[in-house]
Amino acid sequence: MTFMKTVGTAAAAALLMTAAASAETRITYKSAKAGSSYFQMAVQIAEAMKAGTDGDIAVTVEESQGSVQNVMEVRARGADYVFTTPPALVGLAQGGKAMFEGKGDPAFDDIRALFPIPSLTMHFVMSEASGATSFADMEGKTILLGSGSFGATEGEKYLGLFGLEGKVNIADSELSNAVNALKNGQIDGFVTAGSFPAPNVIEAAASTPVNVLSLTDEQIGMSKRTRLTIPAGTYTGQDEDITTTSLPVVAYSTTKMDDETAYTLTKIYWETREKMAQDAAWWAGVSADMLSNITTRIHPGAIRYYEEIGAPLADEHM
Template sequence: MRISFRFLRRALSMSAVTLAFAATAFSLQADTRVTYKSASAGTAYYQMGVELSEAIRQGTDDDIVVTLEDSQGSVQNVMEVMARQGNYMFTAPSELVGQALANEGAFAERPNPRFQEIRGLFPIPSITMHFVLAGDAGVTDIAALDGKHLLIGRGTFGAREAARYLTLFGLDAKVKIADAAIENGPDALKSGKIDGFVTASSFPSPNVIETVASMPVTLISLSEEQIEQTGATRQTIPGGTYPGIDKDVDTTSLPVMAYTTTFMDDDTAYTLTKTFWERLDSMAEEAAWWGSITPGMLENMLGTLHPGALRYYLEAGIKVPEELR
């Protein structure tokens, strides 16, 4: 069968048009997918994940789609670096990433070279210690815990820190500890079963908000010397964060960061970081805990910044600690 040159040329031309159309259609539908792992559903940090995912979607006009996955906690988030490829983003306290990089702590028995591929992106709200007492004093010092019946929870960062602080400041024998989960704190305080509770969360803390909605509370503020004794990161809860608490509350926190790995390409890391900071004010208008974020919190990050994130910070004129470069 003979095929004319004119027919062949027309067919090739039509094929080229078809391929060009298909390529254009694909580019219009294509987007970058990012898997984000933070905390278990129903927690404050999971809700932050929902808010961050939506902010990224809106800020990139759907060019980057973040899929939020349920997590059992920060250790799991870091452990999954061993198997994850592609655009994996997760949250974890800085000190936990430091342990993974050094094969210490929770990772001492499971060291893995993939941990060295972890790279930083940006800070998220810190886990902040709240010592909450019944009463309308507003702000008081830690001596007010003497003789109190306190709920600190069990098996959590907040419970461990609370117990450590009570021992550190000579109050462990002077405070009665309630045997209950921290989720029971607000109800137990409102019913008079306890005198106070300790919760570790971003601020405004859901537990404190729930409590102050029905009764006045007092928050413990630590002195500069006491904060230094704890060895933890200083954190100030601004006055007015909670009704009836008009003065600043000085306490401690555990810095939390968003991390990824070297599998994420530079452009994606750059766009995620740029969009986060550009959308931060609008996120804070919707949820007050985002208002606590400042560029200075990068000083609390351990590890190394992703090159794409570093590119944004340098372009934006944001000071970056030398050890993160």
């Protein structure tokens, strides 16, 4: 009897340990290249989830080569997959268009949004010495665009849209050299895209007087991007709001994720956003109003949280 009781107790203890271990929810969060601001955001989110759930949710951050890859991996991933991408790419994947042409998959229809994260924000940074305070003033100036990034591609597009193609000298250098080149007078300005406040713009503004250009309403319309306001005082010497464009970025999962997990992820994200902003200012620009940037359906678990707080939801989110 004693032996059977001991075995029974051991079995019960093992069962409890197994249950405790299985109580931990593991999430894979795939965002961007290591070293990028978006990878840093992913690390912050992982830490917030661990702290906010007392370790019940463990988030592993995975490096990514880009948003298209993040979407494509939905086809082979399970319920633990969270990834970031611009909302437009989800629409293209679900429609089998552009880079997803001929690569359609039913799994794309199961993608559901969780929450918006800081947008890719366009910055056109000109030295005060250049005298450039508008896009027209960029004519004849030397601009560094960099290469291979969203900012470089978008910046080149804007030069064409705004009548500056062939009228601006494009510096042959990497964006990583922009701040030193601007400070030394080798260039008149540079174009960069990232969450604001952008670290390289902070550095540039702190080392030499700069003007970050605003776009007109007409220019924003021509760009077909989302309007974004960078509040006055964001950068050294910035006395007025900057009106620019942005590419929204959102964290997504799929219908494979259970509602409770999606609810908890969304709840913890919003409840710790202000704390994260104390460590990295880019979180301060995120608000529930950015749900309007989501153009496809939101996960039912996330919807539950948004309804609890009275956040604005649209028909296409349901």
